[in-house]
Amino acid sequence: MQKVTVAITATGFYVPEDILSNKDLEQMVDTTDEWITTRTGIKERRILKEKGKGTSFLAIKACKNLIDKSGLDPKEIDLLIVATATPDMPVATTSAYVASKIGATNAFSYDLQAACSSFLFGMSTVASYIESGRYKKILLVGADKMSSIIDYEDRSTCIIFGDGAGCVLFEPNFEGLGLQDEYLRTDGIGRNYLKIEAGGSILPADENTVANRQHYVFQDGRTVFKFAVSNMADVSAKIMERNSLSSDDIDWLVAHQANKRIIDATSKRMNIVEDKVLMNIHRYGNTTSATLPLLLTDYEHRLKKGDNIIFAAFGGGFSWGAIYLKWVYNS
Numbered sequence: 001m002q003k004v005t006v007a008i009t010a011t012g013f014y015v016p017e018d019i020l021s022n023k024d025l026e027q028m029v030d031t032t033d034e035w036i037t038t039r040t041g042i043k044e045r046r047i048l049k050e051k052g053k054g055t056s057f058l059a060i061k062a063c064k065n066l067i068d069k070s071g072l073d074p075k076e077i078d079l080l081i082v083a084t085a086t087p088d089m090p091v092a093t094t095s096a097y098v099a100s101k102i103g104a105t106n107a108f109s110y111d112l113q114a115a116c117s118s119f120l121f122g123m124s125t126v127a128s129y130i131e132s133g134r135y136k137k138i139l140l141v142g143a144d145k146m147s148s149i150i151d152y153e154d155r156s157t158c159i160i161f162g163d164g165a166g167c168v169l170f171e172p173n174f175e176g177l178g179l180q181d182e183y184l185r186t187d188g189i190g191r192n193y194l195k196i197e198a199g200g201s202i203l204p205a206d207e208n209t210v211a212n213r214q215h216y217v218f219q220d221g222r223t224v225f226k227f228a229v230s231n232m233a234d235v236s237a238k239i240m241e242r243n244s245l246s247s248d249d250i251d252w253l254v255a256h257q258a259n260k261r262i263i264d265a266t267s268k269r270m271n272i273v274e275d276k277v278l279m280n281i282h283r284y285g286n287t288t289s290a291t292l293p294l295l296l297t298d299y300e301h302r303l304k305k306g307d308n309i310i311f312a313a314f315g316g317g318f319s320w321g322a323i324y325l326k327w328v329y330n331s
């Protein structure tokens with residue numbers, strides 16, 4: 001009997017209408033369009049400005065986009081996972097609200113948090129559920145309202161992040177396509193270099209933490225950059241080697257969009273030409289959990305059945321990894 005694999009069978013996305021450009025940022029902090037473009041590759045990002053709307057708003061819109069495009073009956077969804085670093089609220093799972101709002105009334109749901117690797121690690125979780133035969137239709141949403149945790153007075157972080165959501169439907173595949181292999185890693189040293197200090201169980205928020213701006217993202221960019229470059233390239237090279245893939249065998253690199261220079265370093269190490277590297281960082285910046293699914297929706301029309309895709313991500317924790325997947329449909 002053919003082994004059950006897990007394949008992506010549909011995608012959806014949503015980004016807010018409001019654009020925060022490099023020119024806008026020049027008016028807010030001491031920076032220039034030229035600095036941001038050359039150091040990161042980012043030109044603009046989307047920001048969810050309406051008060052009272054959180055990550056669930058982005059996630060629901062992305063799910064509805066997938067449902068409209070694919071004709072999926074939400075009642076058939078067994079499980080909905082929201083990969084996010086910015087849940088609506090710290091305790092009530094954002095996923096439950098999203099599932100109810102899209103009519104996934106037969107699904108159970110939960111949030112999954114591994115910073116910028118949340119979506120990648122979520123792919124692994126989904127694969128285990130489907131390969132085991134336990135569930136058949138799982139929606140994995142990557143959504144983050146990064147603007148809710150960014151200090152717009154800190155030029156080293158506010159230029160990077162944006163808001164957005166993407167989602168994909170996973171279903172069993174019996175042709176040997178879909179997810180082939182994964183190599184996922186973490187290292188707790190990372191929390192010294194990329195974190196929100198206050199608001200968690202170590203340092204609950206109070207007036208002092210707010211005055212010290214400890215409820216915002218802190219990043220030692222240079223250190224994170226070094227770890228990201230070497231680790232993302234390492235795991236991508238490793239997954240190629242493990243599956244005897246040459247650079248010619250790979251059709252697409254779907255890499256976390258944190259900094260164009262990190263993506264370039266990874267593709268160089270894999271010896272992959274620029275045309276095969278999916279890129280939208282210039283339009284959205286780093287949307288944390290949403291970067292990988294947003295790339296898929298942007299490039300869906302170019303992906304062909306049987307294409308070999310390497311997914312790679314790096315994020316807070318540290319957390320990082322690579323996944324090898326064979327695409328399953330032509331758009």
Ligand code: UT7
Nearest residue numbers: 031032035039116155156159221222224225228258259315
């Ligand atoms: O997705 C999660 C993982 N996150 C990442 O992968 C992000 C990794 N880090 C990065 O992408 C980069 O480190 C940054 C984009 C955050 C910063 O770029 P960099 O080339 O590493 O700059 P740097 O931090 O080494 O700073 C170089 C200089 C500094 O000035 P001095 O000390 O050399 O005088 C900074 O103060 O650039 C200055 N600087 C800026 N100048 C203009 C930092 N931010 C800015 C800015 N505009 N926005």
